[in-house]
């Protein structure tokens with residue numbers, strides 16, 4: 001595998017459409033989506049990926065019907081009660097990014113427990129973005145910096161030090177973004193972090209996204225030329 005690939009971020013989209021296609025209610029798609037999270041997390045960990053960030057719930061997703069929101073917020077319990085043991089066996093460390101404030105206490109305590117139990121693991125970071133919004137994150141970072149500045153803890157700000165105020169501070173740069181279900185937008189995901197990430201938009205709905213398709217995305221990533229604004233050696237005069 002391309003050794004520059006350390007961090008993959010995924011917008012797991014299309015659960016509702018997957019369910020509708022089978023004449024089922026939307027929550028049925030979210031339930032299957034959870035199984036895919038397990039499949040993809042274990043596979044990415046086996047491939048040696050350092051960090052996998054999964055967009056599970058956005059700051060905009062509160063607009064959905066209460067029943068659907070409640071169902072999604074019950075899924076951490078389903079996921080960790082089923083798979084925490086396997087995450088431990090695979091040396092996977094759970095993390096979370098987003099505004100914890102609005103997440104129901106029951107879901108939060110499940111996350112806290114999983115984060116604590118896996119905190120000594122040294123393998124892949126499985127990072128869940130829950131109640132996450134890119135703009136919200138940037139505003140919070142700006143406020144936190146202003147606070148530190150007022151208290152005289154910091155002076156100047158540059159791109160790197162600003163990044164340390166983001167939820168993702170300390171994590172490797174996002175190398176590859178994958179969005180399923182053929183929506184060609186970011187939906188407020190990792191706005192600062194995706195500045196130079198490679199992006200793959202696939203038509204597959206998240207509940208159908210397999211480890212084999214992840215392999216194909218990684219192969220595609222390997223074929224991309226990441227110039228970061230420069231000129232490739234083979235292309236220079």
Ligand code: IPE
Pocket residue numbers: 012013014015016017018056057058061072181
């Ligand atoms: C993604 O699938 C899951 C979440 C946003 C929580 P959707 O629920 O957005 O599925 P579609 O896009 O309606 O098919």
Ligand code: IPE
Pocket residue numbers: 011012013014055056057058061183185187
């Ligand atoms: C983005 O999907 C959020 C997650 C996958 C958690 P949405 O389904 O909410 O995005 P939009 O509404 O189509 O932009």
Ligand code: MG
Pocket residue numbers: 013014015
């Ligand atoms: Mg969607």
